Amino acid sequence: MADPRGSSSPPNLSARPRDPRRPSNPPPQRLHRAPLAAKRWRQRTESGRTYGQIPFLREVSLHVSGSGWxxxxxFIGQPIFYTGFSENMTAAVLSTPILQKRISELAEKRVGFEEKEGLLRRDDGLYAAKKSQRKAVIENQLQELAEKMTGEMICKMESRPFIRGAYYLCTQLLTRAYHQGIHVSSEEVLRLRAVAEEAEKKKQSIIFLPCHRSHVDYVSLQLICYRLGLALPTVVAGDNLNFPVVGSFLQHAGAMWIRRSFGDDVLYTTLVQSYIDTLLQGGFNFECFIEGGRSRTGKLLPPKFGILSFILDSILSGRVEDTIICPVSTQYDKVIETEGYVTELLGVPKKKENLADFLSASSLLSLKLGRVDVRFHEPWSLREFIQEQQARTTGIPKGVDMKSLNDQGTKQKLLRTMxxxxxxxxxxxxxVMPTALIGTVLLTLRGRGVGMAELIRRVEWLSERVRAKGGRVAHFGNAQTAVVIERGLEVLGKDLVGLVEGLPEPTYYAVDRFQLSFYRNMTIHLFIAEALVCASMYARVKAGGRPENQRIPYDELRTQVLFLSQLFRGEFIYPTEGLAANLDNTLKAFEADKIVDLVRDEEGKIIAIDLSDVERAAGRENFDFYCFLIWPFIEAFWLGAVTLMGFVAPNTYHGDGWLDVKKCQDSAQLLGKTLYHQGDLSYFESVNKETLKNAWTRFEEEGIIQVAKSRTSKSPPKAKLAPEWESKRDPTTGVLIPEGRLWDFTEKIAQSRREGKNRRDGATVSTRVLRLTDTIGQALYADSMADAEMSEEDKVLLKKQQQKRQAMQARAHL
Structure with a gap:
């Protein structure tokens, strides 16, 4: 399971006692020798021989005294950790022209309001002086408020001894939980150092943009920057983590606090922009999470554009010349928070972060969670990226022409592409970590469990598939696959993977499929094109009969692949070649792997697709593998669409039809749990809150549902079915009639659902499932009767929101 991208092993950055006779500040090339030292260290600890107290005390003394590295x-980067750093940063932020201009505008607006209210009178002989004086008072108040908010927001990296102590503490804690250490690629590290040296000369910032699966993400990146001698980045963090003790510690270690929502606070928005401008103008490194919050499902979330828009505006406005973008991947053998994620995804409200829960996490340090792999993409210039995009769309090869980028539509397109x-x-x-390979194999089996020999075979097959797709498998030197799997099973633990002993062959099985799906989802991005094709073919394959009856015409396959890819466009990241190229490339790869046979006409054009005899003889194991990857997502979106059928108002209802959004989404989860336990849903992970929310968002984009968000936070968002998507009810019985546009849409999703004994035709959906859907929907309408109807102001706002959404839409519909 070697890494195909390089022959050298990735270095292990876990802290370990060190011989003081060795050079205290080795050159970067020494990183290549780290795995051997780590191996010797593990051999000593695993055999029961641990380091004594003297080396431990020596290690502590080296950190306290600040010896060597x-x-x-x-470090490489701009000066930090000096007395007065925070004061200088605050002064620089408050003096930015955009902030001073905003304060003046707000003061002028307030004076105008007071004048309209009669507090300032134009007929007063001292009108001009009073107005000027009042504006100055308001500006001073706003200045004081901005200074207070800046002090609460900015990072305060002032003390080098504090950082040394924090590094030592975090390293000891982290490498005890992740006992196999933090691993990086030597080649990527050397490249990053070279980029950092060049950025330091040009006084440019490096913006680290990691994926986000755990709170450990920002700790591990800070530790790596410290160990490699790079200036620590300022880390964007939600103020939900700014609670007593921990908040202060994190702020002095590099965290900047921002609100989860800015609302209409233009002063705060400008203040954040001013701080980001100041950091980028000064060449200070910066870090934010492209997904916003942590992924609870294991796969990448769609990008959040809030902080990215500030960064992009800094460049487009000319306030910052350029900055360097460095995407970062952080992968874990086991994520500490997954058990809590499952609870949240099943609908239990998220607990507010607090010191007690933070301290209780220390019990996890006794666990062996494997290792962390951090990889750095080749950094790139944001200015050059903008120029490349502009050259593609406007034909202007050089320079940032602000006239062509000042409209909101163009900026949004650029931001989305970025x-x-x-x-x-x-x-x-x-x-791809061993735990992800094991979890993927266990959740893509038709049987209940698997023996070790078969598990090894499928893990090796999957590893080869990953490499063939250009992916990377975690490097474990010359260790045999069986050894790597045993380590992975140990990390996952008996709560996730069970073992049945006393059989001719010990058999492993998935205990907690919901939690294990987190690790399966770490691989799905590599095979999304294959999964879409196989799920689209399944519409014919599940019909059964002779092989020729299961043949699917190319045009029919293409139509269903297009439908599913559009359905999941907010859920997955597709290859950039386009639908036609992706489909043809996937089919040809399947043909080479003997999964399908392609029927071609005289000109060599593909006209139909069959499952190959080889694949049928193998029990469809490879074809089924790709289907199993995406079936939980298909079921989740099908569940979301079925739930919408219940939003058709009862015949006896006479309200405006608006329902509470949260209650609607909760009803989908409640329906899903019912259908799972009654056998109409195959995958319990399909009821997870995040995927159902993504389905809801997709239906809103499509115009199936209308969502109205009030101007006030006290009034929750409301939703209703668009009139053209409403199904009909029997005028006599009031029962939902299974026909119409929404029903056809639901059935088209159902074509690619996994077949089951309770789901072989539409009869189940049109009877029992629709009855349950209607029962839950009528409960929503009963609740809505007690709520006030939508205000006229909110109706006007809804109309504006719909017009704006229609103006921004430029993509194909389902």
């Missing part, structure tokens, strides 16, 4: 005196490029770069360097 631990001193962190000669966001998905970063996600694609992260996927390109991501490493």
């Amino acid at each position: 631990r001193a962190y005196d000669h 966001g998905y490029k970063i996600l694609s770069d992260i996927n390109a360097v991501s490493v």
Whole structure:
């Protein structure tokens, strides 16, 4: 399972006692020798021989005294850790022209309001003086408020001894939980150092944009930057983590606090922009998470554009000349928070972060969670990216022409392209961990369990598939696959993977499929094109009969692949070649792998597709593998669409039809749990809240549902079915009639669902499932009767939101 991208083993950056006779600040090339030292260290600890107290005390003393690289005196980057750093940063932020202009505008607006209210009178002989004086008072108040908010927001990296102590503490904690250490690629590290040296000369910032699966993400990246001698980045963090003790610690270690939502606070928005401008103008490194929050499902989330838009605006406005983008992938053998993620995805409200829960996490340090792999994509210039995009769309090869980029539509398109490029770069360097391989295999079996020999065979097959797709498998030297699998099973633990003993062959099985799906989803991005094709073929394959009856015409396959790819366009990141090229490339690869036979006409054009005899003889194991990857997502979106059928108002209802959005989404989860336990849903992970929310968002984009968001936070968002998508009810019985546009849409998704004994035709859906859907829907309408109807102001706002959404839409519909 070697890494195909390089012959050298990735270095292990876990902290370990070190011989003081060795050079204290080795050259970067020494990183190549780290795995051997790590191996010797593990051999000593695993055999029961641990280091004594003297080496431990020596290690502590080296950190306290700041000897060698631990001193962190000669890092690559702009000066930090000096007395007055925070005061200087605050002064620089408050003096930015855009902030001063905003304060003046707000003061002028407030004075105008007071004048309209009669507090300032034009007929007063001292009108001009009073107005000027009042504006100055308001500006001073706003200035004080901005200073207070800046002090609460900015990072305060002032003390080098504090950072040395924080590094030592975090390293000891992290490498005890992840006992196999933090691993990086030597080649990527050397390249990053070279880029950092060049950026330092040009006084440019490196913006690290990691994926986000765990709170460990920002800790591991800070540790790597410290160990490699790079200036620590300022990390964008939600203020939900800014609770007593921990918040102060993180802020002095590099965190900047921002609100989860800015609302209509233009002063705060401008303040954030000013701070980001100041950091980028000064060449300070910066870090934010492209997905916004942590992924609870294991796969990359769609990009969040909030902080990216600030960064892009800094360049487009000319306030910052250029900055360097560095996408980062962080992969884990086991994520500490997955058990909590499952609870949240099943609908239990997320607990607010607090010190007690933070301290209780220390119990996890006794666990063996494997290792962390951090990979850095080749950094790239944001200015050059903008120029490349502009050359493609406007034909202007050089320079940033602001006139062509000042409209909101163009900026949004540029921002979206940038966001998905970063996600694609992260996927390109991501490493597939052994636990992800094991979890994927266990969740793509038709049987209940698997023996070790078969598990080894399928893991090796999957590893080869990953490499064939250009992916990377975690490097474990010369270790045999069986040894790597045993380590992975140990990390996953008996709560996720069970073992049945006393059989002719010990058999492993998935205990907690929901939690294990987190690790399966770490591989799905590599095979999304294959999964879409196989799920589209399944519409014919599940019909059974002779092989020729299961043959699917190319045009029919293409139509269903297009439908599914459009359905999941907010869920997955697709190859950039386009639908036709992706489909043909996938089919040809399947033909080479003997999964399908392609029927061609005289000109060599593909006209139909069959499952190959070889694949049928193998029990369809490879074809089924790709179907199993995407079936839980198909079921989740089918569940979301079925739930919408219940939003048709009862015949006896006379309200405006608007329902509480949260209650609607909760109803989908409730329906899904019912259908799973009654056998109409195959995958319990299909009821997870995040995927159902993504389905809801997709239906809103498609215009199937209308969502109205009030101006006030006290009034929750409301939703209703668009009139053209509403199904009909029997005028006598009030029962939903299984026909119409929404029903056809649901059935088209159902074509690619996994077949089951309770789901072989539409009769089940049109009877029992629709009855349950209607029962839950009528409960929603009963609740809505007690709520006030939508205000006229919110109706006007809804109309504007719909017009804006229609103006921004430029993509094909389902």
